[in-house]
Amino acid sequence: MVGEVKYGYCPICGAAGKSRERRPDGNDVCANGHTYSSRSSIPFNPKETKEERAIGLCRELILYCYTWHDLRPSEARQKLLSIFDNETITKAFDDISSKQEVSDG
Numbered sequence: 001m002v003g004e005v006k007y008g009y010c011p012i013c014g015a016a017g018k019s020r021e022r023r024p025d026g027n028d029v030c031a032n033g034h035t036y037s038s039r040s041s042i043p044f045n046p047k048e049t050k051e052e053r054a055i056g057l058c059r060e061l062i063l064y065c066y067t068w069h070d071l072r073p074s075e076a077r078q079k080l081l082s083i084f085d086n087e088t089i090t091k092a093f094d095d096i097s098s099k100q101e102v103s104d105g
């Protein structure tokens with residue numbers, strides 16, 4: 001699933017982090033085998049465009065609205081209109097409904 005990355009992304013090649021050492025100042029290893037400090041891992045996918053990141057963030061916020069505020073999809077959309085443009089919100093809703101996480105209405 002998009003956005004299901006536990007350890008961020010490799011600062012060398014941009015691949016998802018595969019493992020993380022459980023100690024302070026530990027290292028991560030990416031899917032391509034690079035080792036780097038956990039602190040230098042990139043929290044967002046560096047291969048995504050700014051628009052894709054906005055959609056991903058919007059998507060998280062919609063799910064957050066449903067889960068924690070018990071809002072209907074149309075109410076969540078209204079709230080998010082102060083942050084995102086309509087197109088971004090629509091794409092985020094499309095992304096969610098394509099994965100059957102919630103239905104718009």
Ligand SMILES: [Zn+2]
Pocket residue numbers: 010011012013014015030031032033034
């Ligand atoms: Zn790498």
